[in-house]
Amino acid sequence: MRPFEYSRASSVGEARTLGGRFIAGGTNLLDLMKLEIETPEKIVDITRLPLNEIKETGDGGLKIGALVTNSVLAADERIRRDHEVLSRALLAGASGQLRNKASTGGNLLQRTRCGYFYETSQPCNKREPGSGCAAIGGFNRIHAILGASTNCIATHPSDMAVAMMALDAVVETEQADGHNREIPLRDFYRLPGDTPHIENELKDGELIVNIRLPKPKAGYHVYRKVRDRASYAFALVSVAAIVKMDGSEIAEASLAFGGLAHKPWRDPKLEAMLVGQTPKRKLFEDVADALLADAQGQGENDFKIPLARRTLISVLSEATQGA
Amino acid sequence: MNVTLSINGRDHALDIDPRTSLLDACRDHLGLTGSKKGCDHGQCGACTMLVNGRRINACLTLAVMHENDAITTVEGLGTAENLHPMQASFVEHDGYQCGYCTPGQVVSAVGMLGEIGDGWPSHVTKDIKTGTEISGDEIRERMSGNLCRCSAYPNIVDAISAAAGKTKEPA
Ligand SMILES: Cc1cc2nc3c(=O)[nH]c(=O)nc-3n(C[C@H](O)[C@H](O)[C@H](O)COP(=O)(O)OP(=O)(O)OC[C@H]3O[C@@H](n4cnc5c(N)ncnc54)[C@H](O)[C@@H]3O)c2cc1C
Ligand code: SF4
Ligand code: FES
Ligand code: FES
DSSP states (O other): OOOEEEEEEEHHHHHHHHEEEEEOOOHHHHHHHHHHHHOSSEEEEOTTOOOOOEOOOOOOOOEEEEOOHHHHHOEEEEEEHOOOOHHHHHHHOOOOOHHOBBBBHHHHHOOOOOOHHOOOOOOOOTTTTTTTTTTTSSSSOOSSSSHHHSOOOOOOOOOHHHHHHHHTEEHHHHHHHHEEEEEEEHHBBBOOOTTTOBSSSSOOOEEEEEEOOOOOOSEEEEEEEEOOSSSSSOOOOEEEEEEEEEEEEEEEEEEEEEEESSBBBBBBBHHHHHOOOOOOOOHHHHHHHHHHOOOOOSTTTTTTOOOOHHHHHHHHHHHHOOO | EEEEEETTTEEEEOOOOOOHHHIIIIIIOOOOOOSSOOOOOSSOOOOOEEEETTTGGGGHHHHHHHHTTTEEOHHHHHOSOOHHHHHHHHHHHTOOOSOHHHHHHHHHHHHHHHHTTOOOOOOSSSSSTTTTOOOOOHHHHTTTTTTTTTHHHHHHHHHHHHTTOOOOOOO
C-alpha cells in the first residue's frame, strides 16, 4: 500500500474542507489500496460523522444516512416491512462481517470485480485510461451484456443499488463548495462509453450525505440473485421486482437488474409493457425479449443472455402470483 | 501516528503507520496473534474480531480508525483454563482440523448469535417481517463469510448449534 496522510473529520463541513479521499467502511477502498489500484495521497475518515440514522421524511419516505451499515439497513423494521426488496438485496450481498462495515454510501460507489481491473500487469481502461481492455477477448464470464462499449465491458457489482434503482432512490450530496444537490439514482451512474474510469455523476470532493427512498411501493417485492455459490458470491444475474396487482391485472411494476451492465439496469419500457395486462407466460417472454433485444455476449458470458431471460420470466411469475 | 486502542478491556497506546490494519496492529504490534490472516482481503473471515459487539474483518479496516471502539479478539473471549462456551463447544464437537480458521469461526459465531438475538434476518429467513430462528440453514448462511480450508463445516455447524443453547450475548 502507498503511504497516505490520514485525517478524521468531525463534521460534514470539515470533511469537505480537509480534501482527500473519503473512507467509510473501507471494505472496497482498502482492498483496492492494498493492491495499489487505488492510490490516494490523503484519506479522510468520515466514520464519525453524524450520518448513521434512518429518518422518516414528511412524505412517507425514508432518509438513510450515508454511514448506515448494510446490516443495520437490512434489519431496520421499516425497510423490512415497506421496502422488502432492499432488505433482501442487502442480505444477498457479501458476508455478515462485511455487511457490518459496509456503508450505504460506500456500497453505491464500490468498483467492478473485473479480474483485469484487479490485475495491475494487465491493460485496463478503467484503471489506466487509454491502456486497453484485456477483458474483451479475455476471461469475461462475469462481464456485461448490455450497454458495454469497446473500451470497457465491466459490470457494477452492487446488489443494494439494484434494489434502490427499483425503489427510485435519490442520492443527496454536499459538494466541495458546500452546495447541496440531489441526484436520482437512475441518473447517478454512467455507461462506460470512452471514459470507463468515470463511473458516476459525483464531482471531486462531493460527499454523499443521505440516500432517500420515496414513499413505499406497495405490492410483491422480490430480489432474485443467481450466482455460482448459494452464499457469499457476486451476482451473475439479479432481478429486483416490485409488482402490484389489481384483481387479475398488473397495476404497477418496477424492475431493475444487476450483473448485466456497467450500472444497475432499469428499462421503463418493460414496466409499461406489463401495466394493465393479465399475467401470462407469453407476456413475460415478450418483456424478457424486450430487455435483451440489444444484448451482446462477449464469449464466456454468452450464457447470461438466456440466464437473464429465464430469471426475469421466473421472477415475474412469482411476483404476479404472490401479489 | 498515535492511537489508543481498547482491546479486550485494556487500553493500548500505539505509534503506528496509518496503513496498519487493525489485524496487523493486534498481531504485529500487540502480540495478540489469536486472530489469523488468511487472505488479507475480506474473503475468508480468519481475522474476524468484534468491534462494539459486532463482527468485522479486521484485515479491511485501519487501526487508526478505531480509537474509542471496544474491540474483542479471540483472546478476550476465553482462556485455556476458562473457555468461552463457544470455544468449549468447538472442542467438544471437533469443529476444526488444522485450526487455522478456528479463532475467526469462534469470534464470528459469537457475533452471529448476537445478531440473531437482536432479531436480524438473513438471506435464508423465510419471512423477514416477523423474525428468525436458529437452524442449521440459518447458521450456514450467516457463517458463509468464514471459510475453512479443511472443510470442517459439518462439525462447525454442530458446535455452533450446540453452543447456541448455552451462549449469552457477546461480551
Ligand atoms: C469478499 C467480498 C465480497 C463481497 N460481496 C458482495 C456482494 O455479494 N454484493 C455486493 O453488493 N457487494 C459485495 N461486496 C462489496 C461490499 O458491499 C462493498 O465493499 C461495500 O459496500 C463498500 O462500502 P464501504 O463503506 O466499505 O466503502 P469504502 O470502501 O469505505 O468506500 C468505497 C468508495 O466510496 C467512497 N465513499 C464512501 N462513502 C462515501 C460518501 N459518503 N460520499 C462519497 N464517497 C464515499 C470512497 O471514497 C471509496 O471510493 C463484497 C466485498 C468483499 C470484500
Ligand atoms: S472490462 Fe473495464 S474494468 Fe475490465 S479490463 Fe476492460 S476496461 Fe478494465
Ligand atoms: S484475513 Fe481478513 S478476511 Fe481473510
Ligand atoms: S480447520 Fe483448517 S482451515 Fe478450518
